[in-house]
Amino acid sequence: MTTTPHLRPLGETLGTEALGIDLSKPLDEATSAWVVRAFAENPVLVFRDQDLGAPELAAFGRRFGTPRMHSLIKYRHADHPEVSWLTNVEDDGKVDWYGVKRATDWHTDSTYEDDLPLLAILHAKEVPSEKGGTMFADMRAAYDALPEPRRQQLEGLTALHGRSIGPAGEKLYGDDRGVTDKTYIDVHWPAVTRHPVTGRQILFVNPMHTYGFVGMSRDEAWPLIQELAEHATQDRFVYYHRWRVGDVLMWDERATMHRGAGDYRPEERRIMLRTIVYPN
Ligand SMILES: [Fe+2]
Incomplete structure (x- = not known):
């Protein structure tokens, strides 16, 4: 059948x-x-x-x-x-x-x-x-639900990513991150991306690997990363x-x-x- x-x-x-x-x-x-x-x-x-x-x-x-x-x-x-x-x-x-x-x-x-x-x-x-x-x-729904000023701010931001060195990474792993076969250099990704098929906007910041934004101090960036993580992980998006x-x-x-x-x-x-x- x-x-x-x-x-x-x-x-x-x-x-x-x-x-x-x-x-x-x-x-x-x-x-x-x-x-x-x-x-x-x-x-x-x-x-x-x-x-x-x-x-x-x-x-x-x-x-x-x-x-x-x-x-x-x-x-x-x-x-x-x-x-x-x-x-x-x-x-x-x-x-x-x-x-x-x-x-x-x-x-x-x-x-x-x-x-x-x-x-x-x-x-x-x-x-x-x-x-x-x-x-x-759901990082699409999370993006859509952000206040307009926050969306506008994020549209212009480039995020810095490193292996487990964001706020959640520090908390979870400290210095113990396992053995890999290469070393990593920090990479930059736009804080907002689009789905390649549907075109929907996506909040692309995660508290494990995102540790900052280009042109923003750590003291500003960490609370923003944590705020975005809390926003995106509300029950309604999970x-x-x-x-x-x-x-x-x-x-x-x-x-x-x-x-x-x-x-x-x-x-x-x-x-x-x-x-x-x-x-x-
Ligand atoms: Fe995973």
């Missing part, structure tokens, strides 16, 4: 199920085009009851661009380095109790890089018995995704911020496959 692909909203602002699609098989052109369109309008898109290996996940990612290796070497999948593990289970089978706390402050991935990811995809393999969700904030095994969830890396909810029992296993996709 085949079902025509269709959408069903999960949250008020973000979170949409895409039903009637089996990602284990190569998508035909029409279905692929449908997913691309659906994702442009729905920046957190969820496919239920999938069972993909790393190659299938990477192949799905290649429908949108080029999946790239994770910067943290220890998380890379051994056979498919463009897919990584997001897991709290160590090589010896022990559960890392710190796992529940990882990535639990609001951020957008890799804005400290000199090119930006388009999207990321997570595929749930094992999930905690309760909670353990991922939260997403979707909490409750994971089920088999979920494939893709999110737009420009139109959203995300964080781990950090609310499951730390001894429970949580294992996902992940790929992060860059423009071709």
Whole structure:
């Protein structure tokens, strides 16, 4: 039996199920085009009851661009380095109790890089018995809801980004930022960007990696970054995704911020496959 692909909203602002699609098989052109369109309008898109290996996940990612290796070497999948593990289970089978706390402050991935990811995809393999969700904030709706003077100010601002050195990064990590295979130089991104397909404006400031604005003192910039983060993460802009095994969830890396909810029992296993996709 085949079902025509269709959408069903999960949250008020973000979170949409895409039903009637089996990602284990190569998508035909029409279905692929449908997913691309659906994702442009729905920046957190969820496919239920999938069972993909790393190659299938990477192949799905290649429908949108080029999946790239994770910067943290220890998380890379051994056979498919463009897919990584997001897991709290160590090589010896022990559960890392710190796992529940990882990535639990609001951020957008890799804005400290000199090119930006388009999207990321997570595929749930094992999930905690309760909670353990991922939260997403709608940075389009957040931008639209800012007061007009603030929007005008931000339109003219260029933000400075560095790896985990924004207000939330300092709080969460201090000097412990993990081992990567390169060093990062600070990069600049406009504080407001536009969605490449819909043209909608997006607030592109995140409290993890944004640490300032060109021409603005730190004393001015940090309160502004924190104010914007608080604004964007009000309940009305946030979707909490409750994971089920088999979920494939893709999110737009420009139109959203995300964080781990950090609310499951730390001894429970949580294992996902992940790929992060860059423009071709
Ligand atoms: Fe992330």
